[in-house]
Amino acid sequence: MVHKAEYLDDHPTQISSILSGGYNHPLLREWQHERQLNKNMFIFPLFVTDRPDEEEPIPSLPNIKRFGVNKLIPYVGGLVAKGLRAVILFGVPLKPGVKDEEGTAADDPEGPVIQAIKHLRKNFPDLYIITDVCLCEYTSHGHCGILYEDGTINRELSVRRIAAVAVKYAQAGANSVAPSDMIDGRIRDIKEGLLSAGLAHKTFVMSYAAKFSGNLYGPFRDAAGSCPSQGDRKCYQLPSGGKGLAHRALIRDMNEGTDGIIVKPSTFYLDIVADAYQLCKDYPICCYQVSGEYAMLHAAAEKNIVDLKSIAFEAHQGFLRAGARLIISYFTPEFLEWLSE
Numbered sequence: 001m002v003h004k005a006e007y008l009d010d011h012p013t014q015i016s017s018i019l020s021g022g023y024n025h026p027l028l029r030e031w032q033h034e035r036q037l038n039k040n041m042f043i044f045p046l047f048v049t050d051r052p053d054e055e056e057p058i059p060s061l062p063n064i065k066r067f068g069v070n071k072l073i074p075y076v077g078g079l080v081a082k083g084l085r086a087v088i089l090f091g092v093p094l095k096p097g098v099k100d101e102e103g104t105a106a107d108d109p110e111g112p113v114i115q116a117i118k119h120l121r122k123n124f125p126d127l128y129i130i131t132d133v134c135l136c137e138y139t140s141h142g143h144c145g146i147l148y149e150d151g152t153i154n155r156e157l158s159v160r161r162i163a164a165v166a167v168k169y170a171q172a173g174a175n176s177v178a179p180s181d182m183i184d185g186r187i188r189d190i191k192e193g194l195l196s197a198g199l200a201h202k203t204f205v206m207s208y209a210a211k212f213s214g215n216l217y218g219p220f221r222d223a224a225g226s227c228p229s230q231g232d233r234k235c236y237q238l239p240s241g242g243k244g245l246a247h248r249a250l251i252r253d254m255n256e257g258t259d260g261i262i263v264k265p266s267t268f269y270l271d272i273v274a275d276a277y278q279l280c281k282d283y284p285i286c287c288y289q290v291s292g293e294y295a296m297l298h299a300a301a302e303k304n305i306v307d308l309k310s311i312a313f314e315a316h317q318g319f320l321r322a323g324a325r326l327i328i329s330y331f332t333p334e335f336l337e338w339l340s341e
């Protein structure tokens with residue numbers, strides 16, 4: 001067995017152990033990045049409500065607010081001026097009584113998402129609009145699909161409904177649809193729906209292909225009011241130890257015709273991101289730094305355990321290192337500033 005390159009035997013000074021010459025200058029340190037963080041990689045999550053004048057902070061998500069359409073446009077305008085390229089929309093229906101078993105409100109033409117798509121499209125023609133597609137914000141039970149009487153997911157009805165919602169968002173002007181339920185077969189139904197609607201050629205299907213069920217979605221569920229009233233999502237979203245299952249889910253969504261791949265959460269799942277980079281090498285890989293990850297970094301910064309800006313760079317550089325090309329991040333407004341400095 002060989003532990004040492006042969007030529008080193010002639011060099012007792014171990015010249016190959018001297019690495020610091022490669023990073024002793026700030027510019028050199030940047031040259032060591034295979035890829036640099038860039039404004040065009042960032043996708044900003046927006047919570048949109050059906051109360052047009054609402055602008056409401058979310059206590060567990062520092063600096064993030066829920067917006068009604070009237071407040072959304074000026075807010076997004078400020079970010080577009082700083083270089084924002086893409087957003088992902090999450091609907092938050094607040095009107096009492098709109099939630100039902102089937103999530104009917106998800107594609108209500110007067111509902112928050114379709115209204116937001118239309119206003120954003122009109123005001124910012126170049127903004128790339130992705131819509132999260134899920135039923136959990138709209139169902140009375142808070143699950144991501146339609147349920148059988150025994151509370152388990154009715155796959156057939158769920159994916160049909162999710163596909164119908166995705167098509168409505170694309171018809172309203174969304175550039176991309178991102179189904180986040182993880183129910184088998186929804187990518188195929190969405191693609192077929194887009195094809196029948198004549199929209200498949202201009203809609204990017206970005207699947208949450210490896211979405212793990214876990215402890216990091218709490219602040220989001222506060223923001224969106226989408227916590228399941230009974231049970232959890234463990235029967236349709238992956239167990240945290242499920243590396244093999246994650247691979248199979250990535251392959252499933254590629255076979256069903258997805259265009260892009262999201263891995264979520266990110267920081268605790270960088271091995272899965274790296275695996276996706278190999279397994280889905282012909283697809284753009286997107287990391288979603290979820291609400292819990294974001295909130296934890298803020299909490300640590302408030303306790304002076306970390307410096308917020310440095311830790312945010314470190315985390316996001318980790319996503320790129322693992323193989324991500326896109327990042328859904330609540331830090332997007334900060335990065336638009338930081339990357340301008």
Ligand SMILES: NCc1[nH]cc(CCC(=O)O)c1CC(=O)O
Nearest residue numbers: 134136180216217220290291292
């Ligand atoms: N299914 C909807 C959805 N899409 C993205 C997130 C979470 C994002 C975050 O925590 O920032 C969720 C919530 C969930 O699965 O409970």
Ligand SMILES: [Zn+2]
Nearest residue numbers: 001002003004
């Ligand atoms: Zn050996």
Ligand SMILES: [Zn+2]
Nearest residue numbers: 134135136144
């Ligand atoms: Zn959901």
